[in-house]
Amino acid sequence: MRGIAAAGAYVPRFRLSADELADAWGTSHASGVERKAVPSADEDALTMAVAAAERALDAAALDRVELTLAAAATTTPPLEEGELVPRLVRALDLPASAATATETGHTAAGAAALSRALDADGPALVVAADCPEGDPAEADHPFGAGAAAFVVADDAAAPVADAAWHTDETPGVRFRERGDGDVQGLDITTYQRDAVRGAVTEAVSALDVDPDGADAAAVHQPDGRFPYRATGDLPLSNEAVAAGTVVDRVGDAGAATVPLGLLAALDGAGDGDLTLAVPYGGGTAAAFAVEGSLSVAGIDDLDGGTEIDYATYLRERGYVVSGEVSGGGAHVSLPNWRRSLDQRYRLVAGKCPECGGVTFPPEGACQSCHARVEFEAFEAPRTGTIRALTVIGQGGAPPEFAELQQRDGAYAVAVVALEGEDGTATLPAQITDADPESVAVGDEVRATVRRIYEQEGVPRYGVKFEPTE
Ligand SMILES: [Zn+2]
Known part of the structure; x- marks a missing residue:
């Protein structure tokens, strides 16, 4: 059956603890996030995507020239209008004849990319990489970073048994204003929680597998408590939700959080296990039923890392950079x-x-x-x-x-x-x-x-x- 044949995870080296954040602001607007991953000044969605994809491709039993599709998902493309995937194709030496897709604009973008790969003829590469930003005083608090890459092929170690969708208009649930890098609408209100829980319940219920039998579930996780509340109407144990929750360790990595949670669950799963992946974004919930287990290259990144202080965090993320740089320098056309x-x-x-x-x-x-x-x-x-x-x-x-x-x-x-x-x-x-x-x-x-x-x-x-x- 078609599904995930190999996978790789990447999480940047730096970590900011909830204590550092709370010391800086007197409070932390990131419930259930104990530490979060911080991209270095020279990292962005593309570099993280390349790192995760290198790991997935190294673990896959196929040659890169066999890939027929490269699909990427992010809410933070390095350029607003300027494709990410051609750079990915070039950096990874993928075939120039591969079809490409970039999914962006909402946190369920990884589901759209994975869906295209499942529908493709031949082996496909899917990467979700993200590092959202917001107002440092509040919205930014839970934001982390990371990337998850999947090689999708037939006869996969972790077959995708079914996928289902539910979509409805939910105005005001997490958005970015045009031309503005900051994410808005992150105060998690009862309205938002109910909207997401409803969509998650509908999408999972539309699967032709019984959610009661799921051993793990990676569910939309803007903070550490949310996935438990979002699955409140489903027969999923706390243990199953915990197995697919990574936001407590890497922060809210936008479109990459649920894909990373899925990889964490698959890496810890047994042969006969059933894992659900349920990303949500922009009014759409997707549900994937994944069978089996997978050894995931780089998954240890989730628990690794080097602690930094808050001042270093602000510098690395570029929130504090002193002025424009003058002078010529080496210009390369x-x-x-x-x-x-x-x-x-x-x-x-x-x-x-x-x-x-x-x-x-x-x-x-x-x-x-x-x-x-x-x-x-x-x-x-x-x-x-x-x-x-x-x-x-x-x-x-x-x-x-x-x-x-x-x-x-x-x-x-x-x-x-x-x-x-x-x-x-x-x-x-x-x-x-x-x-x-x-x-x-x-x-x-x-x-x-x-x-x-x-x-x-x-x-x-x-x-x-x-x-x-
Ligand atoms: Zn010579």
């Missing part, structure tokens, strides 16, 4: 940037046909024998070793990196050696997700796709490296 995407995402290097030396980027003369040659392109390994290291302190960053530095503090730049069968590619790169003082020459590092900087209003992405330990 969009056509030139586009030509370099394979090296920036996939570490495509050049091998010299004369001497066998490796040149990165694969441009100009051979770095070994200095001959002008047509390089043989190959992908360097994504894990390597730090050969040299420098820390760029406050004020020392080139202008295009100044905003990152204001948000994330000092950062390390390393010369990384990527040693593989085709030789060793050596390149300078930023180190991310690490205290710059804690990394050293000889450390092993792994490639991760992050925001490099923004120029001409367009976010530019590429590989940085993070410590493997």
Whole structure:
């Protein structure tokens, strides 16, 4: 039966505790959220989607070229009008012939993406990645971040037995005003709770499975109490709801919360188990009945992470950045940037046909024998070793990196050696997700796709490296 063949989860490294939040504001508007995940200054919905998808694709028993559909879901696309999926396709080296879909605008967007994948012919990739923002004084309190990726195929380890929908107009339940990044309408009132509970009950009741038999349920979870109340009219145990609830650990990750809850439940499920996934958003509830269990790469991220204080949180999220950056800096035109995407995402290097030396980027003369040659392109390994290291302190960053530095503090730049069968590619790169003082020459590092900087209003992405330990 068609369903989830492989899956990957990704949760950013930083965590803000409810205590830190309550200390800052005197109260926390995030009931049942004990800690929440905080994206780094160089992360967004796209980079989290790439990280989760890499894990899912590595775990899948298929080649990327077999994928016929790439579907993404988010309420926080990096650009308002500018597709997310083509960047995902390029960064993951998916076939350019794959159909694409971006679902956005409401927290049940992941259901729409999953539904398209279930209807597709051939293997499909679905990613839900999100990091909502709101007024720091209130709406922002529960907002976390994360991503869940699914490879959907026939003969799946976790087949989707049925899906059902219920939709109705419910004005004022969570929305963003046009042109405004902030989520509105998050005070959870009796009106909202009743609207969501009604839709959840109707969608689940329309499934051709008996909800009484469900071992776990991942239900719309804007806070830690909501899923229990939303399922009050259904025969689901508290244990079943707890098994699919992750908002207590990662915060409200918008369209990614229920997909992450589904993965947590499937990772902990037994072979004969039944898991329900019931996202809600914008007046629509969807219900999926998923059978079986799945080992989910990256699911340990849910309980990991590094605690940060509230001031660091405000900086990382970009709520506090001091002014515009002046000065020139390195300008790379969009056509030139586009030509370099394979090296920036996939570490495509050049091998010299004369001497066998490796040149990165694969441009100009051979770095070994200095001959002008047509390089043989190959992908360097994504894990390597730090050969040299420098820390760029406050004020020392080139202008295009100044905003990152204001948000994330000092950062390390390393010369990384990527040693593989085709030789060793050596390149300078930023180190991310690490205290710059804690990394050293000889450390092993792994490639991760992050925001490099923004120029001409367009976010530019590429590989940085993070410590493997
Ligand atoms: Zn050469």
